[in-house]
Amino acid sequence: MPLVQLVKRQWLDYSRTHRSRRNLLVHLIAVPAFVAANTALVAALLLGMWIAAILSLAVMAASLGWQGRCHRGESERPEPFAGPAEAMVRILLEQWVTFPCFAFSGGWTRAFREALC
Template sequence: MAVKRHPHPLNWQWRGYATNHRHPTNLVLHLIAVPLFILSTLLLLTALFQLRLLPLLLGVIGLFAALALQQHGHRLEEHAPEPFLDRQDAVERLLMEQFVTFPRFLLSGGWWRAWKNRRR
């Protein structure tokens, strides 16, 4: 049975992003975790090209730490993100969130609006 994917995943992810990112702890965790994810990915790729073990291990640890922080933050939200359809969906959505959607949320002022309207 074929898995039904969203035809425009970036638009779909963006539409629900503010709803799934309102809790103040989750907002702060994303400010830490997304840059950690991006830096860890760059470190991991550099380590692969240079064939260096320590940066490779640090990159993997950083990726797992970033994802764990975000997972914890999402558990605090009143509206949880839609579950992943499969492994491919998980990888695609996680990469989109880290490299496109969260930076867009931050730079567009969405993060600040969510922070100002956070539950006290």
């Protein structure tokens, strides 16, 4: 599936699969942690800082694990990944594009107000 189409589909599906307050709050913390760790990973690899790279990977994994655990509490879940490549692309898109757009567009606030605990 072309990247533009994947972004559009993920965006249109996002508010439906992010309705619980717990999941919304976790994303508010975990997504910036993932983005920071992802950035640190690239810098660490470029600078040959292997321990920092490993720590960055650990933070990224913890962030994704926490988000995934909270997604299980949603009444509607995102569609399953079609394979490892699609999983990687969709995860990076959510962390770098979709969630920030959701948060800055007011979607996060709206979803949090409308959420049932």
